[in-house]
Amino acid sequence: MNLDFSEKKILIIRLSSLGDVLLTTPVIREISQLFPTAHLNFLVQDFFYDAVRFNSRLENVFKYSKKNDNSILLDNLEKMDFDFVFDFQNNRYSRKIVKSLNIPTFSFKKPTFAKFLLVHIKINLLQPTISISNRYFQSVFPNAFLSNSIPEFYNEAKTLAKTKSIIKNEIAICPGSQHFSKMYPIEYQIELCKMLVQNGFSVKLLGGKADKFICNLIKSEVPQVIDKSNDNNLFEIADEIATSEFVICNDSGLLHLATAISNNIIAIFGSTVKEFGFAPNSDNVTIFEDNSLKCRPCSHVGKSKCPKKHFNCMLHIQPKQIINSICEFSRC
Numbered sequence: 001m002n003l004d005f006s007e008k009k010i011l012i013i014r015l016s017s018l019g020d021v022l023l024t025t026p027v028i029r030e031i032s033q034l035f036p037t038a039h040l041n042f043l044v045q046d047f048f049y050d051a052v053r054f055n056s057r058l059e060n061v062f063k064y065s066k067k068n069d070n071s072i073l074l075d076n077l078e079k080m081d082f083d084f085v086f087d088f089q090n091n092r093y094s095r096k097i098v099k100s101l102n103i104p105t106f107s108f109k110k111p112t113f114a115k116f117l118l119v120h121i122k123i124n125l126l127q128p129t130i131s132i133s134n135r136y137f138q139s140v141f142p143n144a145f146l147s148n149s150i151p152e153f154y155n156e157a158k159t160l161a162k163t164k165s166i167i168k169n170e171i172a173i174c175p176g177s178q179h180f181s182k183m184y185p186i187e188y189q190i191e192l193c194k195m196l197v198q199n200g201f202s203v204k205l206l207g208g209k210a211d212k213f214i215c216n217l218i219k220s221e222v223p224q225v226i227d228k229s230n231d232n233n234l235f236e237i238a239d240e241i242a243t244s245e246f247v248i249c250n251d252s253g254l255l256h257l258a259t260a261i262s263n264n265i266i267a268i269f270g271s272t273v274k275e276f277g278f279a280p281n282s283d284n285v286t287i288f289e290d291n292s293l294k295c296r297p298c299s300h301v302g303k304s305k306c307p308k309k310h311f312n313c314m315l316h317i318q319p320k321q322i323i324n325s326i327c328e329f330s331r332c
Contacts, residue, residue: 003141005035008083011101013094015045015064017178018234018253019278022051022260024088025152026133027140032057033147041080043097050234054154066093074100088136106140115300118275122294126275135277149281151260153238161238161261169330170202172228172244174254175218176211179302181271182251185314186214192248192319193222199323201330206240206254208232246326251278251302259285264329266322270314271306273297286325290316 010031014024021044031038039059042052046063053061062077064070078101085105087094098105114125130138133149155161173193177183184192196203204226205215215229230236237254238261241247247262249255251269258265259280267280269289273296279287290296290313298307306313 005031005038005084007037007039008035009039009041009080010084010086011041011043011077011080011082012086012088013043013097014088015043015091015093016048016089018048018051019256020088020132021048022151022153022253022256023131023133023278024136025052025055025260026146026149027086027088027136028052028055028057029148029152030137030146031140041082043077051153054156054158055152056154056158064093064097077101086136086140088139108136108139111135115276118273119297119300124275126277129275129279130277131279131281132277133281151256153257153260155238156235161235161242164239164242166245166263167202167243168245169200170204170244171196171246171248171326172204172206172241172258173225174206174211174247174249174252174258175214176207176254177250177252177302178210179271179299180304181299181306181311181313182302183214183270183314184250184268184317185311186217188314188317188319189214190218190221192322193218193225195319195323196326197222197224199327201326202226204228204240204244206237208234208237245330248322255280266325268314268317268322270311271296271298271302272300276300288317288321288325289313292316 014021041060042058043062046065049063085098087098087105087107090108117123131149134146137146153161175189193203207229209232212229215227219227228240241258241261246264247258248266249258251272255267259282263284265285267285267287293313295308296313
């Protein structure tokens with residue numbers, strides 16, 4: 001590691017999405033520890049601003065909009081006179097920004113071909129599995145690895161939103177996902193909630209605007225659960241995660257928020273696999289997936305329906321398995 005970023009002004013670009021933005025935070029932490037005098041700044045899409053808004057390791061967090069004109073933003077970024085850009089997005093939007101700044105840039109090297117082979121031909125070149133956070137880091141320091149790849153999330157007081165006083169037997173479920181094939185089936189989630197309530201657990205449902213429908217549906221079938229879905233207030237969701245004894249998530253952005261905060265996490269993987277680098281790298285995470293299926297993965301981002309029309313990657317994960325895993329810790 002010969003590069004020295006001491007006293008350098010660095011702009012980190014990761015525009016979206018929630019999980020990807022949170023997964024840059026281990027790199028931010030590592031750089032700030034390796035080079036305490038480096039000046040770290042961040043550019044993020046406005047919708048995901050809160051993910052890094054109060055990160056105390058950053059001097060500035062700039063908001064980018066895909067809908068509005070960004071000319072004033074680009075002018076202001078040019079005036080900042082950055083020394084380097086870390087482009088962890090590396091798409092047409094970020095490349096346009098990088099081109100306008102015209103300064104030395106380290107760009108995220110996406111394993112696009114390897115992902116294509118794994119999805120379509122089932123040839124796995126993604127072994128050993130390297131986390132996305134480490135892939136970001138290796139964009140700057142090739143072949144190096146983070147000393148700690150757990151994400152960080154800062155609350156409105158600019159302090160790490162870690163565990164508060166845990167409420168015994170309180171379980172938070174984040175039932176939503178952007179893609180159908182990454183979401184635990186609604187009928188299984190209803191059954192899981194019923195079983196949890198029967199075993200004496202207090203269950204709350206977390207999510208943003210896009211998750212309100214599924215949260216309301218579960219609540220209508222299991223009145224004992226508490227629907228805590230909100231209008232995309234990430235800080236409220238983080239507070240609810242922090243007090244929960246267990247958090248149950250799909251492969252979604254809230255999984256990475258939970259990884260930054262919670263002590264006990266159950267992650268459910270359907271159409272996607274750990275080799276893509278998004279599985280939490282933490283000892284406090286239990287991952288449920290069916291590794292026996294030859295059709296997995298069918299996508300690296302998720303699909304709107306099961307291509308094989310059986311959805312066995314999720315249907316083979318029974319609610320009873322999840323209950324048993326929780327009861328191993330809680331002795332229910």
